[in-house]
Structure formats: C-alpha cells, structure tokens
Amino acid sequence: MSAHSTYQPSSPFLKWLEARLPIMGLVHASFVDYPTPRNLNYWWTFGGILSFMLAVQILTGIVLVMHYTPHEAFAFRSVEQIMRDVNYGWLLRYLHSNGASMFFIAVYIHIFRGLYYGSYKAPREVLWILGVIIYLLMMATGFLGYTLPWGQMSFWGATVITNFFSAIPVVGDSIVTWLWGGYAVGNPTLQRFFSLHYLLPFVIAGVVVLHVWALHVAGQNNPTGVEPKTSQDTVPFTPYATVKDSFMLIAFCVVYAWFVFYIPNYLGHADNYIQANPGVTPTHIVPEWYYLPFYAILRAIPNKLLGVIALFASILILAFLPWLDTSRVRSATYRPLYRQFFWIFVAVCLGLGWLGSKPAEGGYVIAARILTAWYFIHFLIILPLLGLIETTKPLPNSITEAVLGKSAGRPSLKAAAASPEHRG
Amino acid sequence: MTTMSSAEPTRRDFLYIATGAVGAIGAAAAAWPLISQMNPDASTVAAGAPVEVDLSPIAEGQVIKVFWRSKPIFISHRTKKEIEAARSVDPSTLPDPQSDEARVKPGHDQWLVLIGICTHLGCIPLAHQGDYNGFFCPCHGSQYDTSGRIRRGPAPANLPVPPYQFTSDNKILIGATA
Numbered sequence: 034m035s036a037h038s039t040y041q042p043s044s045p046f047l048k049w050l051e052a053r054l055p056i057m058g059l060v061h062a063s064f065v066d067y068p069t070p071r072n073l074n075y076w077w078t079f080g081g082i083l084s085f086m087l088a089v090q091i092l093t094g095i096v097l098v099m100h101y102t103p104h105e106a107f108a109f110r111s112v113e114q115i116m117r118d119v120n121y122g123w124l125l126r127y128l129h130s131n132g133a134s135m136f137f138i139a140v141y142i143h144i145f146r147g148l149y150y151g152s153y154k155a156p157r158e159v160l161w162i163l164g165v166i167i168y169l170l171m172m173a174t175g176f177l178g179y180t181l182p183w184g185q186m187s188f189w190g191a192t193v194i195t196n197f198f199s200a201i202p203v204v205g206d207s208i209v210t211w212l213w214g215g216y217a218v219g220n221p222t223l224q225r226f227f228s229l230h231y232l233l234p235f236v237i238a239g240v241v242v243l244h245v246w247a248l249h250v251a252g253q254n255n256p257t258g259v260e261p262k263t264s265q266d267t268v269p270f271t272p273y274a275t276v277k278d279s280f281m282l283i284a285f286c287v288v289y290a291w292f293v294f295y296i297p298n299y300l301g302h303a304d305n306y307i308q309a310n311p312g313v314t315p316t317h318i319v320p321e322w323y324y325l326p327f328y329a330i331l332r333a334i335p336n337k338l339l340g341v342i343a344l345f346a347s348i349l350i351l352a353f354l355p356w357l358d359t360s361r362v363r364s365a366t367y368r369p370l371y372r373q374f375f376w377i378f379v380a381v382c383l384g385l386g387w388l389g390s391k392p393a394e395g396g397y398v399i400a401a402r403i404l405t406a407w408y409f410i411h412f413l414i415i416l417p418l419l420g421l422i423e424t425t426k427p428l429p430n431s432i433t434e435a436v437l438g439k440s441a442g443r444p445s446l447k448a449a450a451a452s453p454e455h456r457g
Numbered sequence: 458m459t460t461m462s463s464a465e466p467t468r469r470d471f472l473y474i475a476t477g478a479v480g481a482i483g484a485a486a487a488a489w490p491l492i493s494q495m496n497p498d499a500s501t502v503a504a505g506a507p508v509e510v511d512l513s514p515i516a517e518g519q520v521i522k523v524f525w526r527s528k529p530i531f532i533s534h535r536t537k538k539e540i541e542a543a544r545s546v547d548p549s550t551l552p553d554p555q556s557d558e559a560r561v562k563p564g565h566d567q568w569l570v571l572i573g574i575c576t577h578l579g580c581i582p583l584a585h586q587g588d589y590n591g592f593f594c595p596c597h598g599s600q601y602d603t604s605g606r607i608r609r610g611p612a613p614a615n616l617p618v619p620p621y622q623f624t625s626d627n628k629i630l631i632g633a634t635a
Contacts, residue, residue: 189580193596196579215501217527225495307582312522313531313565314580334596337577337613392600392609 068267070255078281103227108183137323151363160247177230184305257365325389333401359420507632543604
C-alpha cells in the first residue's frame with residue numbers, strides 16, 4: 034500500500050518469504066512504519082473500531098449459523114433454541130445483535146468525523162466514496178440479518194422494505210415478486226436473505242481493503258486539514274496510532290459489553306419475540322434505530338414514489354459531497370460558518386431519527402417535512418454557497434505549528450512551499 | 458493488434474466480432490438461469506390456484522380474512538349504511554377515482570372483496586377503523602373508505618379487487634376470472 038518500507042526480515046525464513054511474497058513488508062509499511070499525522074485526536078480511532086466490529090460480526094455470525102435453520106417453520110424456534118439450549122448461545126446472539134448496533138454507532142461517528150474535518154475533499158474523494166459504498170452494504174446486511182429470526186418485526190420490516198421497489202413504475206410489481214420468490218414474503222425470501230446475509234460481510238471486507246488502500250495512498254486527514262509537510266508533522270503508526278486505537282477500542286468494548294450484559298434488548302423491539310404472522314401487521318412498525326432518520330424522510334413525503342426516491346437520494350447524496358462542498362479549507366476548525374451548520378446538520382439528523390420512531394401523524398409529519406427539507410438544503414444549497422461566501426480563519430503553516438505554536442513551526446515553512454499533495 | 462487501419466474488414470476483424478458475439482451470448486445465456494431461479498418456483502405457482510370461499514357464515518357488518526397466493530383477502534359483508542357511505546361521494550373527487558359499483562359484482566353490492574395489502578408499502582390495514590370507517594393502515598396512516606378506496610395518506614392507489622367470480626349466490630372463487 035505505502036511504497037516505502039524500512040522492513041528488514043529478521044530471520045532466514047522471513048527473508049526467504051519476503052523474496053517470494055513481500056507480505057510482511059506490506060504489513061510493516063502499512064501498520065508499523067506508516068507515517069500518521071501527529072495531531073490525530075480520538076475521533077480518528079473509529080476506523081480501527083469498525084474493522085474490529087466487522088471481525089466480531091463475522092466471527093459470531095459464523096458460529097450462530099452452526100445452530101440456526103433458515104426455514105419459515107424452524108427459524109424462529111432455532112433462534113429460541115440458541116437463546117435457551119445452546120451453550121453460551123444467548124451471549125453469542127446478543128453479541129451479534131448488539132454488535133450490529135455498535136457497528137452503526139461507530140460508523141456514524143466515523144462519518145460525522147469525516148464531515149467535520151472535511152476528510153472527503155481532494156485527494157480523498159475515492160476514499161470517501163468507498164466509505165459510502167461500505168455504509169450502503171452495511172445497511173443492506175443489517176436489514177437482511179434482521180429478517181432471519183423470523184419474528185413479527187422481521188417479517189413486516191422485510192415486507193415494507195421490499196415494497197420500496199413496487200414504487201418503480203411498470204415493472205415494480207414484477208421486481209418485488211422476483212425479490213420474494215413468491216407472491217408475498219415467505220420461505221423463499223428467508224432462504225435467499227440468509228444466503229445474502231452470509232455473503233455481504235465478505236463483500237464489505239473486500240471494499241474495506243480498497244478503503245484502507247485508498248487511505249494509504251492519499252494519507253490520513255487530520256484535525257487541521259493541513260497536509261503533513263515534513264517528517265516532523267508525522268509519527269510512526271506503531272506505537273503511536275496503535276496504542277491510541279487500542280485504548281479507544283477497549284473503552285468502546287466496555288460500552289458494547291454494557292449493552293450485551295445489562296440491556297441486550299434495549300435497542301430491539303418486543304414484537305420480534307412474536308413469531309412472524311403473515312396475517313397481522315404490528316400496530317406500530319418501526320425499523321432498527323440506525324435506519325430511523327431515513328425512515329422519517331420516507332414518511333415525510335406524501336407520495337410513494339417520491340418518498341422512496343428521497344430515501345435513496347438522502348444516502349446517495351453523500352457520494353457527491355466532495356463536489357458539493359466548494360470550500361478549499363478542509364477542517365471545520367477554520368470554517369466558523371460551516372462549523373455552525375455542521376452542528377445544525379447533526380441536530381437535524383438526530384431529530385429525523387427521533388421523528389422516525391414516532392407515529393406518522395399530525396405535528397410529527399410537519400416536523401419531519403421541515404427537517405427533510407433542511408437535510409437536502411444543507412447539501413444542495415448551504416455547502417456549495419458557503420465555499421463562496423465564507424471567510425475562513427488563517428490556516429497554520431504546518432501540523433507542527435498548530436500543535437506546538439509558531440516558533441516550532443518555523444523550520445517547516447520552507448517545506449510548505451513544496452507540493453502539499455506529496456507524501457513522505 | 459493491427460497497426461494499420463484498412464477500410465476492408467479482415468479475417469482478424471471477423472474473428473474479433475465472432476468471438477465477442479459468442480462470448481456475449483454465452484454470458485447472457487449463463488446469467489439467465491441465475492436470475493430466473495429467484496422467481497416463484499413451480500410449487501409456489503401451483504399453490505396459487507383459485508380458492509373457493511363460502512360466504513354464508515359471514516354476518517352483515519363482518520369482515521373476514523382468507524389467504525390466496527399468500528396474500529390476505531378481505532371479504533366484507535357490508536351494511537346498507539356502509540354501501541351508502543361508499544356511494545355518496547363523487548368518485549372524481551377521490552385520489553384514485555373509481556365508483557363503488559365498479560368494485561363489486563352487479564347484484565352483489567353487499568360483498569366487497571379486496572386484496573388486504575396497503576398499496577403503500579404492503580402492511581395489512583385494519584378493518585372498521587379510520588376516519589372513513591373503512592380500513593386504516595397502522596404502518597403509515599393510509600385511510601381507506603368502505604369501498605376500500607384510498608381517501609387520505611401516503612398510499613397511491615385503492616385496495617385492489619382480486620379476480621373472483623360468484624359460483625353460486627353464496628360462494629365465490631377467488632383467483633378465477635369469469
């Protein structure tokens with residue numbers, strides 16, 4: 034990934050291996066030697082946490098499949114069997130179901146970190162778009178997995194989401210029948226969802242490799258948004274970033290364990306402990322918490338097709354962010370106006386999430402419409418305009434100057450004239 | 458790769474095009490079964506045959522639910538008041554204009570047969586509820602009247618009437634077109 038490496042094979046075997054497959058050198062260059070900006074804060078530790086969560090989900094998922102039966106007649110019972118009979122089955126299932134929530138908490142922090150510090154701007158557009166693709170795959174995987182216990186929320190969630198495609202004119206109904214493998218959500222649907230739920234995490238892992246590759250080509254952004262210019266501005270990944278990432282990972286795991294051991298069903302729905310019944314829809318149907326803002330956008334629009342389009346547009350618009358934000362300054366630290374709009378945007382997203390959990394009636398719908406409008410205004414009007422009208426604060430000459438003050442920054446002034454895109 | 462461009466097609470050009478064409482047709486032929494296998498299989502299609510329902514036990518004002526092709530079918534034995542309510546509105550003022558007469562079989566005005574799936578996102582509406590005392594979808598608040606027509610909410614269309622026919626005065630065959 035990173036071309037230069039000081040890796041020296043320490044044994045004859047490693048020397049032999051390195052000459053045939055330079056994998057240890059690659060690992061060394063990417064995760065030991067790799068120069069990382071010296072000013073990274075804790076918001077930069079969530080990439081590592083996300084990799085960890087992906088590994089946890091794959092591992093717990095693989096063992097759950099050893100006990101789960103993907104069939105409409107047995108799925109619900111096999112999940113109950115995991116909970117009651119399988120050794121530590123309750124723990125493995127709670128790790129997996131709460132793991133999905135923790136995965137999404139981490140990815141939302143990771144995304145908002147990128148939004149605040151302008152991590153999507155040149156030369157990191159491809160890195161950002163790969164991240165949006167991972168996020169989309171995560172949403173698909175989470176949805177497919179939620180169907181598998183075959184509870185009431187599983188069944189009706191699957192029904193509502195697959196019906197999004199019925200909004201497509203002319204061919205919509207045929208597409209939905211094709212997705213279901215029947216005339217309604219049923220056993221064929223469950224079996225294909227299971228197959229895809231098993232597949233997608235490995236696709237995510239593949240895109241994560243591309244994401245990390247792109248990261249190591251462009252280099253990490255940092256809280257100043259100023260590219261590292263001298264070796265003074267960076268520290269080696271190991272031990273500095275490794276230790277910082279590890280500390281935050283363990284802290285994150287404490288929160289994760291708190292959910293798993295003390296409130297394992299807090300983020301779920303009681304209705305999903307009732308077996309799927311194709312004849313009765315639960316009176317209050319809501320998706321998992323991590324989809325709520327998008328669900329609120331869907332319901333805010335009183336037209337079926339436009340509602341579905343708005344829902345998909347609200348996610349896909351993220352992919353165009355590098356070109357919608359016209360400001361050349363990356364970090365919100367030096368963008369006083371953007372910083373305010375960023376926090377308004379965070380509040381709007383949280384507000385949409387709250388509204389998504391409320392029934393679609395009266396004042397809730399009006400509020401959801403206002404916030405939905407603001408969501409799109411933020412991307413389509415505010416971000417392009419801000420770049421043109423905002424007076425940004427002066428940027429520091431270097432990361433070192435930002436961290437240690439002017440005097441320490443002096444030696445790097447000369448290097449600042451060099452191409453900022455060039456990485457050491 | 459040929460370095461000179463000639464107007465005359467060569468045997469090499471022919472080989473390129475032939476190889477590409479056979480490859481493309483082969484890829485399409487291989488993709489077809491992979492896509493087609495996801496459609497309903499023969500047993501699902503066979504299980505979608507018409508079902509007969511005896512209407513005689515259904516009391517006036519009662520709505521029953523039967524299944525046809527895994528879809529809930531509402532059979533409503535409507536009261537005079539419900540029929541009047543459905544016929545007192547001008548169909549042209551409705552979001553999905555359709556007269557009540559067009560949604561029932563002539564001479565069987567009291568029997569309303571509907572696919573009980575909300576046309577918004579597929580939830581099952583509740584009978585005798587909502588502002589029009591017809592059907593109300595709990596998921597996203599769509600309101601249907603006593604003829605199953607959409608009156609308010611996000612659903613774009615009326616509850617569809619499945620194909621059915623009266624085989625006698627008290628029996629209907631759902632899934633069969635007369």
